[in-house]
Amino acid sequence: MGDGHVVDLKAFSEVQLAAFFKTLKEPAFRAKQFLLRVYTKKAVSIDDITEFSLPLREHLKGISFISSLQTVKRLESTDGTRKYLFALTDGQTVESVLIEDDERLTLCVSSQVGCAMGCRFCLTATGGFKRNLKAHEICDQILSVSRDIEPERKITNIVLMGMGEPLSNYEEVTHALKIMTGWLNISKRRITLSTAGLVPELERLYSDGFRVNPAISLNATTDDLRSIIMPVNRKYNLKTLLSACRRLPIPERRRITFEYVLLKGVNDSPDDAVRLVKLLKGIRAKVNLIPFNEFDGANYKRPSDAAVLEFQEIVAQGHISVFIRKSKGRDILAACGQLKAGY
Structure with missing residues (x-):
């Protein structure tokens, strides 16, 4: 995680997400914010996660994505x-x-x-x-x-x-x-x-x-x-x-x-x-x-x-x-x- 490859954030568990955000020097609670937005509010893109700052969202779009069927x-x-x-x-x-x-x-x-x-x-x-x-x-x-x-x-x-x-x-x-x-x-x-x-x-x-x-x-x-x-x-x-x-x-x-x-x-x-x-x-x-x-x-x-x-x-x-x-x-x-x- 966080090694430069584009990763699917939805494929991570909550523990793995917290570790991923830690590599970005972000607090662990970002994982809960992400899961709430994706599963409860049905977000389909990183832009939908408005709990994250605009700079964080822009950075995430360069290194990760949210998969969907x-x-x-x-x-x-x-x-x-x-x-x-x-x-x-x-x-x-x-x-x-x-x-x-x-x-x-x-x-x-x-x-x-x-x-x-x-x-x-x-x-x-x-x-x-x-x-x-x-x-x-x-x-x-x-x-x-x-x-x-x-x-x-x-x-x-x-x-x-x-x-x-x-x-x-x-x-x-x-x-x-x-x-x-x-x-x-x-x-x-x-x-x-x-x-x-x-x-x-x-x-x-x-x-x-x-x-x-x-x-x-x-x-x-x-x-x-x-x-x-x-x-x-x-x-x-x-x-x-x-x-x-x-x-x-x-x-x-x-x-x-x-x-x-x-x-x-x-x-x-x-x-x-x-x-x-x-x-x-x-x-x-x-x-x-x-x-x-x-x-x-x-x-x-x-x-x-x-x-x-x-x-x-x-x-x-x-x-x-x-x-x-x-x-x-x-x-x-x-x-x-x-x-x-x-x-």
């Missing part, structure tokens, strides 16, 4: 869902999805460019893994969409369910969570983090104090099947994953969400539903059933509405809260499992 394309579904394609500074692209549901406005953000998990029902997995997103690139998705919709609307909920496995990018994702719950003033109760089941990182998340809402991508009731459609199960099987879920210090009035993508003739039978009830016994659980969202080249089919309703009924009879997820944005490939940063 470039909106390559924005698509809007017939149901009002919006999908954004963002370009990063290195030319890679990611997608975010804005979903309106009654009073809630939920933004689904990405944590990686691509994904290495290899889940066979997910379009993102077909593109392979490119790289992790930095914390500011994760949060920039929130800032960019906020600029697009404000002042008329405000994002109410964040779900880390976009491209990538959040827990395999642990350090940057947790740094992003600190920014969200701090400078962006988003309640941890309104943030959900989805994982395919990286058990050590899931347990670490809670031991490190990040009490956001967990969502576990389950999708099968036997190890044999889950290992086929979700390779992560070969390392952390159902028993290991669900034992970890039972140990999580979930607040009394909250539950763990289990996501279950229903694949026709694969995991949607009444026997599967019965096994799911048994697997979740003793866990304060909520189940989201997601009828498979088809895409070109997919190896699976969407089950019939009757099969989905029968599955839901069996799980409900097991005294588990179970909902059928509305798959919004399917016509623009913005539904669950359909993101792939390109058109």
Whole structure:
């Protein structure tokens, strides 16, 4: 830092920013002024940081910059869902999805460019893994969409369910969570983090104090099947994953969400539903059933509405809260499992 190279100020942590300003013989509180202006007041350029003197701003423009995502394309579904394609500074692209549901406005953000998990029902997995997103690139998705919709609307909920496995990018994702719950003033109760089941990182998340809402991508009731459609199960099987879920210090009035993508003739039978009830016994659980969202080249089919309703009924009879997820944005490939940063 401060070695003559042009640096991205947004890429620094608060501690690193304070050290950077120290090299300029500026007080450490400049870091807080910068973060307040960038994340709370959504500044996009050094000129916007009016807390800094004009000479300081002019000097900073010669040695640094503030990065931001470039909106390559924005698509809007017939149901009002919006999908954004963002370009990063290195030319890679990611997608975010804005979903309106009654009073809630939920933004689904990405944590990686691509994904290495290899889940066979997910379009993102077909593109392979490119790289992790930095914390500011994760949060920039929130800032960019906020600029697009404000002042008329405000994002109410964040779900880390976009491209990538959040827990395999642990350090940057947790740094992003600190920014969200701090400078962006988003309640941890309104943030959900989805994982395919990286058990050590899931347990670490809670031991490190990040009490956001967990969502576990389950999708099968036997190890044999889950290992086929979700390779992560070969390392952390159902028993290991669900034992970890039972140990999580979930607040009394909250539950763990289990996501279950229903694949026709694969995991949607009444026997599967019965096994799911048994697997979740003793866990304060909520189940989201997601009828498979088809895409070109997919190896699976969407089950019939009757099969989905029968599955839901069996799980409900097991005294588990179970909902059928509305798959919004399917016509623009913005539904669950359909993101792939390109058109």
